Amino acid sequence: xxxxxxxxxxxxxxxxxxxxxxxxxxxxxxxxxxxxxxxxxxxxxxxxxxxxxxxxxxxxxxxxxxxxxxxxxxxxxxxxxxxxxxxxxxxxxxxxxxxxxxxxxxxxxxxxxxxxxxxxxxxxxxxxxxxxxxxxxxxxxxxxxxxxxxxxxxxxxxxxxxxxxxxxxxxxxxxxxxxxxxxxxxxxxxxxxxxxxxxxxxxxxxxxxxxxxxxxxxxxxxxxxxxxxxxxxxxxxxxxxxxxxxxxxxxxxxxxxxxxxxxxxxxxxxxxxxxxxxxxxxxxxxxxxxxxxxxxxxxxxxxxxxxxxxxxxxxxxxxxxxxxxxxxxxxxxxxxxxxxxxxxxxxxxxxxxxxxxxxxxxxxxxxxxxxxxxxxxxxxxxxxxxxxxxxxxxxxxxxxxxxxxxxxxxxxxxxxxxxxxxxxxxxxxxxxxxxxxxxxxxxxxxxxxxxxxxxxxxxxxxxxxxxxxxxxxxxxxxxxxxxxxxxxxxxxxxxxxxxxxxxxxxxxxxxxxxxxxxxxxxxxxxxxxxxxxxxxxxxxxxxxxxxxxxxxxxxxxxxxxxxxxxxxxx
Numbered sequence: 001x002x003x004x005x006x007x008x009x010x011x012x013x014x015x016x017x018x019x020x021x022x023x024x025x026x027x028x029x030x031x032x033x034x035x036x037x038x039x040x041x042x043x044x045x046x047x048x049x050x051x052x053x054x055x056x057x058x059x060x061x062x063x064x065x066x067x068x069x070x071x072x073x074x075x076x077x078x079x080x081x082x083x084x085x086x087x088x089x090x091x092x093x094x095x096x097x098x099x100x101x102x103x104x105x106x107x108x109x110x111x112x113x114x115x116x117x118x119x120x121x122x123x124x125x126x127x128x129x130x131x132x133x134x135x136x137x138x139x140x141x142x143x144x145x146x147x148x149x150x151x152x153x154x155x156x157x158x159x160x161x162x163x164x165x166x167x168x169x170x171x172x173x174x175x176x177x178x179x180x181x182x183x184x185x186x187x188x189x190x191x192x193x194x195x196x197x198x199x200x201x202x203x204x205x206x207x208x209x210x211x212x213x214x215x216x217x218x219x220x221x222x223x224x225x226x227x228x229x230x231x232x233x234x235x236x237x238x239x240x241x242x243x244x245x246x247x248x249x250x251x252x253x254x255x256x257x258x259x260x261x262x263x264x265x266x267x268x269x270x271x272x273x274x275x276x277x278x279x280x281x282x283x284x285x286x287x288x289x290x291x292x293x294x295x296x297x298x299x300x301x302x303x304x305x306x307x308x309x310x311x312x313x314x315x316x317x318x319x320x321x322x323x324x325x326x327x328x329x330x331x332x333x334x335x336x337x338x339x340x341x342x343x344x345x346x347x348x349x350x351x352x353x354x355x356x357x358x359x360x361x362x363x364x365x366x367x368x369x370x371x372x373x374x375x376x377x378x379x380x381x382x383x384x385x386x387x388x389x390x391x392x393x394x395x396x397x398x399x400x401x402x403x404x405x406x407x408x409x410x411x412x413x414x415x416x417x418x419x420x421x422x423x424x425x426x427x428x429x430x431x432x433x434x435x436x437x438x439x440x441x442x443x444x445x446x447x448x449x450x451x452x453x454x455x456x457x458x459x460x461x462x463x464x465x466x467x468x469x470x471x472x473x474x475x476x477x478x479x480x481x482x483x484x485x486x487x488x489x490x491x492x493x494x495x496x497x498x499x500x501x502x503x504x505x506x507x508x509x510x511x512x513x514x515x516x517x518x519x520x521x522x523x524x525x526x527x528x529x530x531x532x533x534x535x536x537x538x539x540x541x542x543x544x545x546x547x548x549x550x551x552x553x554x555x556x557x558x559x560x561x562x563x564x565x566x567x568x569x570x
Contacts, residue, residue, distance in 0.1 A: 002100045006060040007067035007131060008113035009047070010092045011038045011074060013055035014122040026083065031055055033081045034088055038074045045070035045501075050105050056117070060105055064095050064134040069502045071125045072141065072163065072534070076503065079529030086533035087123035092116030095131040108154075115151040116160065123533070125163035132161045136346050140474065140502050141166045143347055165535040166504045167345035185275075189251040190304060191229040192217045193240065196258045209259055210342075211335035212268075212297070216255065219301045221437035222405075227251070230439035230469035246275020249470060253281070255304060266290045270300050294331060330365030333357050337371060337378070344381055354378040369401030373410050390414060405435035409444055416548050421452055432461075439468035439476075446479045451549045455483040478506045482547075486554065490514045505535055509543060509562055516561040524565035531567070541570045 013034055019027035035057055039049050042059040045066040051058040061067040071091045078084045094116060096109020112128065120126040127135075132143060142164035148157040195209040221228040229249050242254040257270040271283035282303070286296055325331050337357030343350040355378045361371035376390045376397075391414045397407045412427035428445040435441045442465040449458035462480050469476070477500055484493040493514050497507045508531040515524035531538060540563040549555045563569050 003097055004100055005095070005097050006062065006105070006109075007064040007134075008094050008096060008098070008105070008110055009042070009057075009059045009061065009067050009071055010110075010113045010117040011035075011057045011059075011071070011089050012091075012117050014088055014090055016055045030081065030083045030088070034078055034084050037077045037081060038089065041070050041074040041077060045073070050103060056114075058105070058110065058113075064093075064131050065138055067093055067131070068125075068127070068135050068163070069140060072166075072502055075123065075125065076530040076533040079533055080526050085123075085529070090117055090120040090122055091125040092118070092120060093125065093127040093131050095128065095134055112151070112154065112158065115154065116158075119149060119151070119160075120162075127161050127163065129159040129161065136343060139167070139346050140504070142345055145347065165538075166502065185246070185250050185252060186227045187252065188225060189227040189229070190220060190253040190255060191233070191245060191249055191251045192220065192255045193245065195256075197260060205259070205261055207335045207339035208261060208332075211338055212257070212259055212293075214338070215294075215297055216301065218435070218438070219297060220255075220304060221435055224436055226437065228437040228468070232439070232473055233469045241278065242273040242275045243278045251275060253304070255300075261290060264290055266293050266296075268293075268296060272304055290332075294325075325361075325365040325368035330361045330368045330371070333361035333364055334368070334371045334374075337361060337374060341374060341378055344378060351378055351381050367400055369397040369399075369404055369407060372397035372400065373404065373407040377406075377410055387414060387417060391418075403434055405431040405438065405441055408434065409441055412445070412448060416448055416451060419548075419550070421550050424448055425452070437468060439465040439473075442468065443476045443479055446483065450479065450483045450486055451547070453486065453549070453551055453554075455486040458483040474500065474504060478504060481507050481510045485510045485514055488517075490518055503530065503534070505531060505538060505542075506546070508534070509558070512565050512567070513558050513561040516565050521565065524561075528562075528566040538567065539570050540567045 013031050016027060016031050019030070035052070035055065038057045039059075042049055042057070042061075045061065046063065047059045047061040047066060047070055049057055049059045059067075059070070061070065071093060075086045075089060075091065078086050078088055092113045092115070094109055094113040096107070096112065098105045098107040098109045116126050116128060126146070127143075136143070144162040144164050146160040146162055149160045150157045192213055195213045197205050197209055217228060217230070220226055229251050233249060240256065242256075245254050246252065252275055254273050254275055255270065256273070257268060259269075260267045265287060266289070268286045269283070270286070272281040273279065274281055284300075284303075288296060325334070334357070337354045337360075340350040340354035340357065344354060355375055358371040358375040358378065361368060362375065373394050376393050379385050379390060391411070394407055394411045394414060397404065398411060401407065408427040408431035412424045412431060415421075415424035415427060425448065428448045431441050432445050442461045446458040446461035446465070449455065449461065458479065462476055462483065465476050477496060481493055481497050484490070484496065493510065497503070497511050500507060508527055512524045512527045512531070515521075515527065540559045543559050543562065544555060547555055547558060559569075
């Protein structure tokens, strides 16, 4: 017997005994079709069915994210099976070290996955805390914390999470939708790989390592003479060998580093490697007071720019540099807020946590603009969000720092929601000008052009975003689907949407509307059943809160088509 760490998924058909008692042959066909759909989905996500028990499928995955995606897709795929609904299956997922006995897997981990499945309600997916911790930062969906649950035969309680709806557009959702295609080597190109904690056991400083990675990527990305691959691409790649990074992303240089905060001091190791042979260009070890951290980032940015671009005038660095906070603790609070902001959508509690830390940052340094704007970005996820008050707050952030691209992006989005497309255009164009190498800003600004009925321009920006982030995050695909819908290019829309590893509410909404426009009513109704499996409370009226076309007839046609396909209006 051998041991291995795997993600276990147990899927069970609900109510088969009662169904067979009344309609045996039909029930057997339905159960078989559902179990086959689950098995096929497991295979598509690089999993393996290692056992069956009654009306249950037991599968293993080397990737917890793949296990989660497989469960979500399997549940929604039941909508296409005659006489079946997503409520006919329930799922339990767990990450555990198990015993391999031939082709079978055994042990307490398998039993716990089965217990999770049996405790879930019909149509639900429940996961253990062990699996949740592995997927929460790259999750395609929200989670509801159920709390601790005791299972028969298990001595200790287990914390359980229920899988919720898929997450809508989110900057820090870095899960890839494909393998990166081969990329030609670009001149003056660089990527910042994720900084790491300087020593083992420094997980509590993850907010600092991630914040520094973001900041250095942002600063380099503001230099028009450099091509800077996106941060999410470096996270997804998850390799440290410069030569492999260069081959995968087509960049000539890789920045890497480690950081450790020791009381009032910060210790930073930074290196720059070329990717042809992996040779070290330069490295530095810096230990200074923490309040000098942003000055260190400026120095490192200047050295990288000078090395990669050959010569970058200091004036360009000064013009590109974000306004810095006067109080260093404000920056630390800001990074803590950003850390929780990454998890907005995964669990609602992170909205309040993000706002709390941004408020602490604002109190610590009233002249620091970034937390002011990001506070609005977090607040917009709450039902009590006040659009007018949010606009005033972002205007204040722009007064504090008119060169912050995110503040312009957020203001552009607010103006778009208000219907002021002239002002929205100004702020979106300013954001693109200030951050020409930011994939997320390019992608989110593409949404404005789609809403402004300039979908061809939107596609150009999405091509740019895809070049900067070749792993193609979900939000880029969502924006492309919307642009293709406006252009009436339905076949392309279907091909792009189907290529996603999992379907989101937004892509399904546009797929349904496009099917209705084509007269394919039966397929549209199947997709409605699929979207209701993702979010049973979803209504067609939700579209009006998310899609802000200047031509409101496009929005209303979208609502009408989705409603006609079977989604409730309200």
